[in-house]
Structures are given as C-alpha cells and as structure tokens.
Amino acid sequence: MAMITTVQGHIQKNISEASGTFGWLMSGITLATKMIEAKIRAAGLSDIYGAFGQQNVQGEQQQKLDVFANQALMNCLGTRESVAALVSEEDEQPVMFDRSLDTGKYIIVFDPLDGSSNIDVNVNVGTIFSVHKRLTWGSLEESVLQPGLKQVAAGYVLYGPSTVLVYTTGDGVHSFTLDPTIGAFVLSEENMKMPAKGPYYSVNDSSVATWPAGYAEYVQAMRDDGYSARYIGSLVADFHRTLLKGGVFLYPPNKHKAGGKLRLLYEANPLSFIAEQAGGKASSGTGRIMDIKPTQIHQRTPFIVGSKHEMELFEKAMTA
Ligand code: AHM
Ligand code: MG
DSSP states (O other): OOOBBBBHHHHHHHOOOHHHHHHHHHHHHHOOOOOOOOHHHHTTTOOOSSSSEEEEETOOEEEEEEEEHHEEEEEEHHHHTEEEEETTTTTTEEEEOOOTTHHHHHEEEEEEEGGGGGGTTTTOEEEEEEEOOOOOSSSSHHHHHHOOGGGGEEEEESSSSSSSEEESSSEEEEEEEEEETEEEEEEEEESOOOOOOOSEEEEEEGGGGGTTHHHHHHHHHHHTTEEEEESSSOOOHHHHHHHHHHHEEEEEOOOOOTTSSIIIIIIIIIHHHHHTTTOEEEEEESGGGGGGOOOTTBBBBOOEEEHHHHEEEEEEHHHO
C-alpha cells in the first residue's frame, strides 16, 4: 500500500517551530474548506445558488455560498486558541479575540469564496488565506496591518474538477488534492516551481482604454510575441494556471479604479508569497506587492503576477 502524506503530516514533518499549534490552526482551514467544498458540490441540489439578498461591505451582492463559506471559516478558526484576530473579505471589521500574547499568536486574513459570481455558471471558485504572527508590541490593529513580507504562511483552496490546496510557510510551495474517498488533502506535489516563462497572458481588457501608460503596450507586445490568452475571472483559478503553466496575470488600475479591483491583504499578498516562493514575481505596477505597508484591511491594489521572464518584461514596460 502506498503511503500518503496529509497536510497535517506535512506540517508536522517540515515545521519544527510550534508545529503543534500551527498544525491545529491549519486543521481549522482544511476542515472549513472541506465543508465549503461539500456545500459547493451540492449547490445544484439544494437551491443554494444565487444571491443572499444582502450586499457585503464592498457593496457587492453577497451570494448564499459566500455567507456559508465565511461562517465555516469563522467557526472553525475562531475556536482555535492560537487565533488572535480573523479578518474576512465579507466583514467590515476584524473579529478580535481576547486572548493573551502567549496564546493568541496568529492573525488570519481570508477571502472565504473568491470569484463567487462564477458559482451560478458552475465555474471554479476558491478560498484564499494569509497568516501573520501577532506583534508582541502595539495594538492588535497594528498586527493586522503588517506588510505581506511578514506573512508566516499563505495558501488557497481551488474548488475545481478536483479540490486542490496549495500552501507555503516560506519554505517552498506544496500542493495537496482532496481525496473524497477518505476526506483528506493528500500531498500531490512538493516544492512546486513556476515555469520561468510561460505561454499565456491573462487579463480582463475591457477597460484597456483607461489603463495607465505602459500596460496596453505590454499586453500588445505579448500578443505580438505569440502569447495566447486565458481569463477565467476567478482569481484563484487564474493564479493556479499561472503557477502551473507560467505566464502573467494582470489586474491593472484604470481611470475608474485607481487601485484596480483586487484586495491587498487577502488576495494579492498571499498569492504573491506563493508566487515568489515558486520562483515567480508579483508587482503593483510601482513596486513589490509584499513591500506595501497596508493602511486599511480592505484596501485594493493593482496586481500583476507571474513568471520571472514575463515579470521582468513588465517591469521594463513600466519604467520605459
Ligand atoms: P470577488 O472577491 O468579489 O469574487 O471578486 C474578485 C474576482 C477575482 O476572483 C477575479 O480575479 C476578479 O474578481 C475578476 O474581475 P473582473 O470581472 O473585473 O475581471
Ligand atoms: Mg475575492
């Protein structure tokens, strides 16, 4: 019988420092995402497609599954003693727990169901998470607003034809596939590397006319160079393809949205951490994503991420 490695086993083996605490925290994420995946698989059966009838703090229609996904993560992580605060895309304010510095060591930031407008059409969605250590000084608010380079772990779960979990703790990128027969995420690839160059560019170019200088020329150069286009409109899925196949994904700023659309804390930062760990790069158009010092939990940032080659071309295009 072949031996399998679960996420828990992997953490136990690879992270010496506080592996028990961190493993227990990750088990909150794997449990919640398994609940979310089960709900998604049943979506067509149980009339949970569609809007919940409320708008979230970003003024977007909340989907029923958004609400479920948020509650699943809140419940599964809130009970972990090591959690000091939970920050969700769906909640205006962080949820703070009254736990001492010794116990409540971690801050978890997450987008519970990214790309949820795609659920109705049976297209991939995902959960993205980012873990910070609570600062031993200052307020909990200050701990929540740390730059991406301070992340101690980050990852995502992609609910696709199979359910895949990808995570890093700063020691490479590892992927796991949910085996539905045993209900566990099983190691599928260790130390993933993004190809140094890829075949695709990925962007919604509907607002190309209002992109800042450099972006349109860059994307046109990709076309002229024989690149093919791919765009799903679900960040986790677009990112996962970029991680595996290489190339570049862009969500540029435009005249109406100077910060683009994507959020720094729970979209750009965790995916940048993974991209860099896999040998890729991530930029806001003006610098490295993970260097940005956040001022607000829901702040947005232009987000350009991909293979080393395409990112170097992008950086050149921005300085030209
Ligand atoms: P959401 O968090 O409300 O689901 O929005 C984020 C999604 C991303 O998954 C995706 O990259 C982007 O929105 C697509 O935006 P657009 O439709 O403007 O191309
Ligand atoms: Mg999102």
